[in-house]
Amino acid sequence: MTEMYRSQKSIDTDPILDVRNLTVTYRTGQGLVYTVRDVSLQIAAGEIYGLVGESGSGKSTLARAIVRYLADNGQINSGSIKLGNTDLLTLPMSKMQKIWGSRITMVHQDPAAAVNPSITIGEQIAEVARLHLHMSSSQAREKALEMLRKMRMPDPESVAKRYAHQLSGGMLQRVVIAIALTTNPELLIMDEPTTSLDVTTEAAILDLVRELLTEYNMAVLFITHNLGVVANICNRVGVMYAGEIMEEGTVRQVFNHKLHPYTRGLLGCLPKVTNDKRNVSLSAIPGFIPRMNHLPSGCIFGPRCKLVEDDCQAERPSQVEAEAGHFTACRRWEALQSNPDLLMDVQQVRDMDEHEEGPLVFTASNIKKYFDVTASGFDSLFKQSGTEIKAVDDVSVGVRGGFTLGVVGESGCGKTTFARCIAGLEEATSGKMELEGQLLPYTVAKRTSAQKKRIQMVFQNPDASLNPHYTIGDSVSRPFVLMGDLSKEEIQMRVKELFSAVNLPEDYINRLPHELSGGEKQRIAIARAMASEPTMILCDEPLSSLDVSVQAALINLLIKLQDSSKISYLFISHDLAAVRYISDWVAVMYLGRICEIGSSEDVFLPPYHPYTEALLSAIPVPDPDVQQERIRLEGNVPSPIDLPSGCRFHTRCPRKIGEICEAQEPPWQDVSDHHQICCHITLDELRTMQSEVIVGQADTLREVR
């Protein structure tokens, strides 16, 4: 993180984008809904303005309103939007369309949807050059190559001839950015541009955007829900909540001198890479984002605010400039300013007994799962098994009673398949699983009902976890009904117990899943998994589709349940900070294999496996003062059909030492009793070449050890 990009631009120098008092409404079945209310923001040239907020905060609506591309039932009611000297709101639509794609361009979340699958990449960029820059075909083709080169695309000539499906997500997002920058726009709007990408790819894209900004003197509106990304890339940030901007200022002002309870709440929700569940609990924000058609009176954050006074709810507080360029919509900002730790110290210290290592309740040895990609159905009668995807290849782990094993890795590393093999939803190809000393059959159908009860799973997508046709009470009571020996009253009682265990009110029992929020659905999924009193719950990315404040509450819940019932978790996630926080042990997976495993304190300190090092380096840390070692991975993840020889990571490893990496499988090396690394580089060499990747808060980490 270089200081250069953080140079604070004064908003007094003529902004490129000047939005004042913008109010946007949607006509809906429930009447007019004010989705964006009285929002003002200015972005200067060369500045990245981060608009951050949870889902439903109106940030995408704001972006769409700025380009006047609202849905049919949307309408801008008041305010002004100026791009340079052009007043966008008074322009006729025909002139506005000329501005789209030339003076204002957009980059969306899903690059695959933004690129036409049947036109080559080069042609799509050239098309923009022809249309907006009035270039000839050959000039435009040249321009396309130039743009791809600027995106640091390896081998631009060949990329230009390819189609969308032949590129990875990260490469496609570069193409989309190339298209957006071809016309040298004044304003670039990026709406969650890295949300669908892996952390290592995300880090590379953020680097690219940062570098491009010095070359293109444009204003960037960067919309994201990820505070870490904001801290990494933005100059100024606006925190949006339920359609209004709560706090605005430079990144340092907002992150270091938070002057709004909501901002403090959001940051308190995030597990830091240095936090440990045994020391601090996360401070989730109570309550929910209000519905836009039922807004509370006065301060909209009032009902969830710990500092709320009667005056807060009397009338809506106006924005105050607390210090130069730092605005807050909190009446009580002075209290916050005088006490920087107010609301932040509610992270009460959790006193979990450092229990002795329990016995291994579950072991998996040499688990392999190969998917046969050619033969199925009729084909299997005529063809012998053909190409195989080695999704999980020789993975061994052990889970101790009452402990959490975290499994991290990027998408496609086989972590979910591994969990599904343990659950018995996929039939492992070979290997051995033992549960409490008993051999566990491969598929759930072959397991005894006692074994089925002992392993449960919480799934990634809360919307798909519950059958939409049954009330959540039915869903939670079903496992008890299956047990067969409980009376109706007993079942009712147990269900109520579970509801209170997952902090849901009892009167929810008769609700249908669609009446619940994502976080509540996930609580029900956890309650259902807890019903049979399992030994181990497999959590497959249970947080990834939820907002940060909801994530924090769920993490706290999972830890509380573990503390009270000594349950074990296998916690799968791509979010290293969450895994670090919740897990006692961490396994890092790459291409179907574990490359580093150890206690979570050890894995996050050097020596690291080079892949772990790169992952840690890519985490967007929500703190502008943290310094991160910058290690970026080259190239794409190789195909699991055609795995690299030797060490699987050698094609992308920044620390590759030579032929031995390509020729031989790396050996396991013991760093300590609790920490093993699978690498050719000796531990001493790793120690000398690696320093702590995340510097700034690591002292606390040391103390923990």
Add this chain to the structure above:
Amino acid sequence: MATMQINQEYIQPKYLAIWKKVRRNLLTTIGFFVVVLFLLSAVVGPLVVPYDYAEQNIEQRLQSPSVDHIFGTDEFGRDVFSRVVMGSRSVCVIAGTGAALAVIFGLVIGLIAGYWGGLLDDVIMRLMEVMMSIPGLLLAMLVLFSLGSSFYSVILVVGFMYIPVVTRVVRSVVLDIKTRAFIEAAKLRGESIRYILMREVLPNVLPHLAVEASMRFVYAIFMVASLGFLGLGVQPPTPDWGFMVSEARPFYNNAPWIIFFPAASIAILVVGVSFVSDGLRKMLLPGGVSSD
């Protein structure tokens, strides 16, 4: 289910809500009333028709519409209005039963093929494709020529013909549903296949099935009318819209009403059911999933 009794509270206002949704869309409302009108005429037809549908009256032949015969009379002097009203009976019963047969068999076969997958699925679906590859009307004619045309054989043929289409729709929905996490959670807690199919999968297939059933009804009406036109439908003297159109062709120039009213009835009923079908699709599958 521990809380079934309370579920009832949800169901009552649900029907009211559905009616409110129907009324919101003009075309659905029109379709709804058309269908109700035709079903009503099929049920109470014999009570309201002014004449016996088979009663011939040579003196009154080829009369244009009048107060006595509001739809006029045909070449045998039979009252066209009475014949059209009575004709709605055979169309609704044959097309309805045929569509119902297709839906029931299609549901069962589709559930099995979709849920088990693998070789069984391959065998079933290839068989369905063979059936679909033969032009429907041709197949129906072949079967009816060899079996002989009767009320029941027409129902059987119509039902049989649409099984593959329904199967495909059901199978595709099952393929989607069976990978959802709630199905996997059911497997993990040790539910039987029967429970998973009937209680977890089936309720999620039903909305798609309802839309598909209404579509099949539309196609079945067409098929019954076509078979009638070719003389393979319900045999005279029972009135049949298709056969009435066919019979009326020689008199098209001097007595167009004989051909107009049965033809218009087919058209209005088909369009009405289509409107209802579209409305059902919008209400039950708001995601805009197309079923065929």
